[in-house]
Amino acid sequence: MKKTLAVALALALTATACGSSDEQDDKSEFAENGTFVYAIPADPGELDPANAVLGATNTVLAFAYDTLVYSDADGKIVSGLAEKWEAQADKVTFTLRKGVTCADKSPVTPQTVADSMNYLSDPKNKAALLGVLIPAGMTATADEAAGTVTLATKDPNPFLLESMTAVYVVCGEGLKDRSILKDKTSGTGMYPLFTSVANDHYAFKARADYAWGPGGAKHEAGMPAAVQLKVVKDESTAANMMTTGELNGAQFTGADRKRVEAIPGVRKGSAPDGIGEFFFHQGDGRAAAENKVRGALVRALDLNELRAIASGGDPVPATRLISLAPDPCRGDSVTGNTPPADPGTAATLLDETGWKAGTDGVRTKGGEKLKLRVAYQTSAGPGVQAGMEYIAQKWKALGVETELVGSADAKYADSLFKDGDWDMAWVPLGLSLPTQLVGYLSGPGPDEQGSNFAHIRNPGYEQLTAEAAKKVGASGCEQWTNAEAALVENVDVVPVLRPTQLVASxxxxxxxxxxVVRPTSVRMLKN
Structure with missing residues (x-):
């Protein structure tokens, strides 16, 4: 679905997997009754969890809402509103904790949770999470006597349990009247929203009765009494505010990263920031529809050099196509499967496909030049732009003309999904489950109302994912990893790097x- 890809792209812009700003052993004393001030890079906009796709929105909601289960830093599923669960191929039954209440003190019952989930799965409500985290046709059924909620799907869904780590449960007043959720919160979280000023700040106050956080987390020494999320759209401004002590924390990806790392007393950690990878358009009539052409184009590049350039100096290799927690299948599908740098072989492959170099060095076939339109997001930063310029330089040496087209996010998404006006695209797909990849890497393309924007046809991937989909959770990880490897080997997708963000506090x-910041992890420290 076109909406699904747009959501995935939005998530990819700001989402990370896991990271901590406390990388060293800490012997500092906790400070009590403090206020934790954290920067978010954009205004969250509407606060209804049904439409939460931006990183800034999810950061706000994480303080005020809970999920049925959580993922820890290693991808292990731990308790949330549910204290235990039983997963099958087409359903998951959650046993809820007793004594959970909404911020308005109303009880949270199995029917509360069922109503919250059924709202998301009802197509008439047009929830942005439908088709991304909420499978089409999912139903939620409450059993008040047993204290359970069962989520069931029409087709097998191997990672339904894991999907629930990112689906916030609405309760109380907001469940009765969703209109109030545009600028208010109505959840079970530790920090209900207290006041807000759009494009400036969002303020929260702690609940003293909170005792149902991740893994049973509750109030402990050092947890802040209040939280303020400040909208700071410029990283240089955020760096200045970290220096002066106006912020207790922020995340950095750009040129100010090293400056922040040098601030006295700052705690440093890193968090993965999506996957940097590129795709070739394999639609009818496209030069890259032929495997040898794709292989030649990749062999003309040194992916280690590209990785160093595009990452801005933090070249962590990509080892799989999933980047965000819970990331349940952590096998390596990339190493050894991408074509090695070999310009001589690259030239030979293009010769074999009929793309011959002319007197001007540019390759042609049937009177047509080998010219590729390379699309990327300008919001990806100067590193990615420099990486695209590196690619253009290497392909020029191979006899390929390139046109670099950097666009703002909305126009870039339209190019991939509507116009199809590209030949190679740098796509930061930020997804958390292998099942979320399937629609993008197989099946119908945008011209047939599908999401396979690169028009990939890989029988090995399709067979392996079909087999894996019949298994529950991690039991199918071998097939999921092998399916990704089939794509990489066939040069259907070229994973390059796993960029990171600095998590500073x-x-x-x-x-x-x-x-997002895990609220129950925050501890205030004495100066």
Missing amino acids: KNAMLEVIGG
Whole structure:
């Protein structure tokens, strides 16, 4: 679905997997009744969890809402509103904790949870999470006597349990009237939203009765009494505020990263920031529809050099196609499967496919030049732009003309999904489950109302994912990993790097999982 890809791209811009700003052993004393001030890079906009796709929105919601289960930093599923669960191929039954209440003190019952989930799965409500984290046709059934909620799907869904780590449960007043959720919160979280000023700040106050966080987390020494999320759209401004002590924490990806790392007393950690990878358009009439052409284009590049350039100096290799927590299948599907750098073989492959170099060095076939339109997001930063310029330089030496087209996010998404006006695209797909990849890497393309924007046809991938889909959770990970490897070997997708963000904090400790601060991890420290 086109909406699904747009959501995935939005998530990819700001989401991370996991990271902590407390990388060293800490012997500092906790400070009590403090206020934790954290920077978010954009205004969250509408606060209804049904439409939460931006990282800034999910950061706000994480303080005010809970999920049925959580993922820890290693991808292990731990308790949330549910204290235990039983997963099968087409359903998951959750046993809820007793004594959970909404911020308005109303009880949270199995029917509360069922109503919250059924709202998301009802197509008439047009929830952005439908088709991304909520499978089409999913139903939620409450059993008040047993204290359970059962989520069932029409087709097997091997990672339904894991999907619930990112689906916030609405309760109380907001469940009765969703309209109030545009600028208010109505959840079970530790920090209900207290006041807000759009494009400036969002303020929260702690609940003293909270005792149902991840793994049973409750109030402990050093947890802040209040939280303020400040909208700071410029990283240089955030770096200045870290220096002066106006912020206790922020995440950095750009040129200010090293400056922040040098601030006295700052705590440093890193968090993965999506996957940097590129795709070739394999539609009818496209030069890259032929495997030898794709192989030649990749062999013309040194992926280690590209990785160093595009990452801005933090070249962590990509080893799989999934980047965000819970990331349940952590096998290596990339190493050894990408074509090695070999310009001589690259030239030979293009010769074999009929793309011959002319007197001007440019390759042609049937009177047509080998010219590729390379698309990327300008929001990806100067490193990615420099990486695209590196690619253009190497392909020019091979006899390929390139046109680099950097676009803002919305126009870039339209190019992939609507216009199809590209030949190679740098796509930062930020996904958390192998099942979320299937629609993008197989099946119908955008011209047939599908999401396979690169028009990939890989029988090995299709067979392996069909086999893996019949298994529950991690039991199918071998097939999922082998399926990804089939794509990489066939040069259907070229994973390059796993960029990171700096998670910085001062006078505080925190952990980032799934792209957001985990509220129960925050501890205030004495100066």
